[in-house]
Amino acid sequence: MAIIILLLISLTLWWESPPATKGADAEGHEFSAERAFKHVEVIAQHPHPVGSAENEKVRQYLLQQMEELGLNPKVDIYPWTIKRNDITESFDLHNIIGVLKGSQGGKVLMLTAHYDSTPFGPGANDDAVGVAALLETARALQAGPQLANDVWFVLTDGEEPGLLGATAFWNEGNYRETIGLVANFEARGSKGPAIMFQTSNDNGTLISEFASFAPAPVSNSLVGEIYKTMPNDTDLTVSLKAGIPGLNFAHADGWDKYHSPLDTPEYVSLATLQHHGDNALAAAKHFGNVDLSDVASANRVYFNWFGILIHYPQSMVLPLTLLLCAMWVFSLIFYIRKETVSLKGVASGLLAIVAGILLSLAAAYIYYKVIDVLGILKPEQGSPAPAVNPTFYNIGIVLLALFVYLIVTRFFKRRVNEMEMVLSGMLFFILLLVGTTWFLPGASYLFALPLCVHAIVVGCAMRRKHPAGMLNRAWAIILCAILPITLFTSLFHLLFTAMPLSSNIVCAALCSILFALLHPMMLRFISVRPPEHRADYSIISG
Incomplete structure (x- = not known):
């Protein structure tokens, strides 16, 4: 799975590199x-x-x-x-x-x-x-x-x-x-x-x-x-x-x-x-x-993706946002009635994400202050340029957020099942989607398009006897990961190359939400396997 992630990141960066001279x-x-x-x-x-x-x-x-x-x-x-x-x-x-x-x-x-x-x-x-x-x-x-x-x-x-x-x-x-x-x-x-x-x-x-x-x-x-x-x-x-x-x-x-x-x-x-x-x-x-x-x-929403510019009317943003909100509510009600998830489990998932966000931001801030105190990225004497490439230290923010998320996941492993965590991650994406729809409609694609794929996969799982089992299928994990990883790689690439480390601390919070959305993939990085006692692979709180 790590190879697939690295491949998606590498392909995204390759397509965004300047052409041959x-x-x-x-x-x-x-x-x-x-x-x-x-x-x-x-x-x-x-x-x-x-x-x-x-x-x-x-x-x-x-x-x-x-x-x-x-x-x-x-x-x-x-x-x-x-x-x-x-x-x-x-x-x-x-x-x-x-x-x-x-x-x-x-x-x-x-x-x-x-x-x-x-x-x-x-x-x-x-x-x-x-x-x-x-x-x-x-x-x-x-x-x-x-x-x-x-x-x-x-x-x-x-x-x-x-x-x-x-x-x-x-x-x-x-x-x-x-x-x-x-x-x-x-x-x-x-x-x-x-x-x-x-x-x-x-x-x-x-x-x-x-x-x-x-x-x-x-x-x-x-x-x-x-x-x-x-x-x-x-x-x-x-x-x-x-x-x-x-x-x-x-x-x-x-x-x-x-x-x-x-x-x-x-x-x-x-x-x-x-x-x-x-x-x-x-x-x-x-x-x-x-x-x-x-x-x-009329304005259009647009973004580059593997060498092409994808675009669609901005007038679609609000209807798409409303549709995704309705689909999330429907999925939540369906899985509660099916006893696949519980409100307590979803609430615990939301708490886990909030904890991940706060801890990641704190870790990223301490990380930045240490680098600042040590003067690692300060200009060389007589030069406005730092002595080392700041990009590598920006990547450190992502790795810190990943480390924090994996620790938080282990702490909440018996309180939240996979479907609950995925629904919680989708809810945070929906909140960000609603915010961008209202204030920054041109940025809404970053959240709307990954949500579309997740909504389809979660919807298809409704027909399964063991819905959460479908989330662990390799094809479902990869399908759900393609858009979030490539779109956020493009975003972080821009921020890491154009902005100083101090401004990129906020990326830690975005990473925490992104990891929650990709929870089944994240579980592959730690020795946390959902128990098989419950038909839907859920983990009963307490």
């Missing part, structure tokens, strides 16, 4: 990370914040490259004054706009990234990778057939001090009337997949179209819901406020390099650059031939 000898119509990386090396030689002489050098290089690509670039200049820390600064913003002409006109597709960096680092990932991806995309498009729509390559200035270039750009009324869709390319790290982490509202058409062309989609509506609650902004924030539909891409692994002196070409992943470029090129080829005058339709 294409070399400089790739076909002309293909995106090559090696060709694009040459731009990164030039752009990210030194820090080049807005208004600096280094930024002027970068701008001249970009203009030269866009002219050679036949994009006929122009520079929009905006005088700007900002006040930071009681200091007033005045400078000119310079947005660069290159145009790849289409054959039919219509609404424009805009591909955008910002070319300024922070004063603290050269900005190789943030956002020279995005800029280089767009330059190589423009070159690849020139080598292929002409698109129907114009494609604008907009390289904004002054993003780092507060989205200044994007704000100035969208203050132009004629731009709002001209552009039909925006794809923004950003960074919050130095490696990992290029995640499509944000869309505009009424994203149904965008998600359906993205699912049809994305070569290796890594995206889910959970990330979009989480991002809405965060204070972070990108240039897409401004275009969304202007009412322009859009997609937002970024990589987030290796976040310790973000906004630091280590954001250099040395720490750029070619695989990540390839993923950004594949997304940009595929988006341009697809949306460059689509009518962009109206791409709004």
